[in-house]
Amino acid sequence: MRTGRWASVANKKIGNQAHAAQGGMMKRFGKGGMIASAAMAMVALGVATTSFANNASAETYKWLTFKPQGAGDAQAISTQWFVDEFKKRTNGEHEIEVFWGGSVAKTREIPDALSAGVGEFGDIVTPYFADKFPLNNAVGFFIPQPNSTIEIAHLMEKWHAKYPQFSQELANYNLKAVGFRPLESYGLLCTSPIRSLADLKGKRIRTYGFAYPALVEALGATPVSIATSEAYEALETSILDCTPIGPALAYGWKYDEVAKYYIEIPLGASFGHLIAMNLDTYNAMDDATRAVVDKLGQEYADAYNDELEKTIKDVRAGWPAKGVEVIQFPKEELVSVIKDERIQAVRQEWIARAEAAGLPAQEIVSELEF
Structure with a gap:
């Protein structure tokens, strides 16, 4: 040993x-x-x-x-x-x-x-x-x-x-x-109800990595880079309006104590x-x-x-008692922004790296597209 x-x-x-x-x-x-x-x-x-x-x-x-x-x-x-x-x-x-x-x-x-x-x-x-x-x-x-x-x-x-x-x-x-x-598959946890693309205009949304900043801008919102550990206070004090997250993590980080609207916008699993x-x-x-x-x-x-x-099942079952409302976001409104040049630029960056490595990039990408 x-x-x-x-x-x-x-x-x-x-x-x-x-x-x-x-x-x-x-x-x-x-x-x-x-x-x-x-x-x-x-x-x-x-x-x-x-x-x-x-x-x-x-x-x-x-x-x-x-x-x-x-x-x-x-x-x-x-x-x-x-x-x-x-x-x-x-x-x-x-x-x-x-x-x-x-x-x-x-x-x-x-x-x-x-x-x-x-x-x-x-x-x-x-x-x-x-x-x-x-x-x-x-x-x-x-x-x-x-x-x-x-x-x-x-x-x-x-x-x-x-x-x-x-x-x-x-x-x-x-x-x-x-x-x-x-x-887990992500939605948006927000401090106010978001029911359409119009409701996202000007909202301050936490972002990280490559794709999220471009997506948030394409949605007409403002990307804000804040660490996971700081997002609770940022939501509580209105520095943030929303953060992309799933139910399990929202519960684990206790974000659902200060943001009471979970928007079912189909961002997919990360x-x-x-x-x-x-x-x-x-x-x-x-x-x-x-x-x-x-x-x-x-x-x-x-x-x-x-x-x-x-x-996730347990968290969702407990949300009504915590005052968390689940709102369905129109999928077609999200899909409509994917062709935005900012989103496509991020995707092309990965495609270029994959092709440089000898991968059939489009074959892989086809499995990540709506």
């Missing part, structure tokens, strides 16, 4: 030494030497680097996540499902220890930490790294789009199986996708997270263990989606 700082963060005797090494490593991440620097840091901490392929003893792998352990949402529940199933399907010989709440690597540090082998599994919030992983952020360039959470998961699975460029983009950073976790592995670790697994990981990855999207749908 692996030992050292990253396998026992509660060990106070080495805690300060490990924290200092991690801090130095993270500084070096930003200077381009993350893999080599992280490797030296792990050696200094006595982290074992033996290949499981040549090691018959039990292995404990590390899963790095920003999600708090007690969150109780679909992300946390499905992560624990994966961990429990991995142990069961390897007959207890191997297990995964989850380092919750960014205790080893924060959200934006996880890709580099996984690349360097600080952890073996982890959650990568793909839209945060659209320049690093543009192909795997395809959906983020095509909002609105008509697919649901599970449909986007299956599209990602298909693209990875059919087009090697998707996997190679991750392999360039010593990463491999073993599962997909799209976000691609959210890759369940990623350190590629070297994946390749070093014996065939039986790797097959377990592959099978769990195939089943993960359904397990996650089942939990997500339960949460």
Whole structure:
């Protein structure tokens, strides 16, 4: 079993030494030497680097996540499902220890930490790294789009199986996708009722990424860049009029306490997270263990989606008592703006990148269009 700082963060005797090494490593991440620097840091901490392929003893792998352990949402529940199933399907010989709440690597540090082998599994919030992983952020360039959470998961699975460029983009950073976790289908949560395109004119709407600013402008509204953690106060104080979000996240962030109109505008599901592995670790697994990981990855999207749908159903059932009104937005009015040159410019940016990588871009894009 692996030992050292990253396998026992509660060990106070080495805690300060490990924290200092991690801090130095993270500084070096930003200077381009993350893999080599992280490797030296792990050696200094006595982290074992033996290949499981040549090691018959039990292995404990590390899963790095920003999600708090007690969150109780679909992300946390499905992560624990994966961990429990991995142990069961390897007959207890191997297990995964989850380092919750960014205790080893924060959200934006996880890709580099996984690349360097600080952890073996982890959650990568793909839209945060659209320049690093543009192909795997395809959906983020095509909002609105008509697919649901599970449909986007299956599209990602298909693209990875059919087009090697998707996997190679991750392999360039010593990463491999073993599962997909799209976000829920989004609408708009607003502080006043929105019933038509005319009602959106001049509204201040939270945006992020590539597609949302262009879409909001095409709708005649004003894009406002505000962090997720600051959106509650922005809605409460009328800095924002609306934010794109789904019911589960609206409830989780408590936005539905201060914004009481959920607009069913069909923005579609956004691609959210890759369940990623350190590629070297994946390749070093014996065939039986790797097959377990592959099978769990195939089943993960359904397990996650089942939990997500339960949460969404519960949230919607509770909204009337909280005074939240659900309003249907005319789909045709949303679709009518998609040809706007600003929206098309964002889509063409992804198409150009995909074609440069040798992908049949239009074949992929056709699955993201109304």
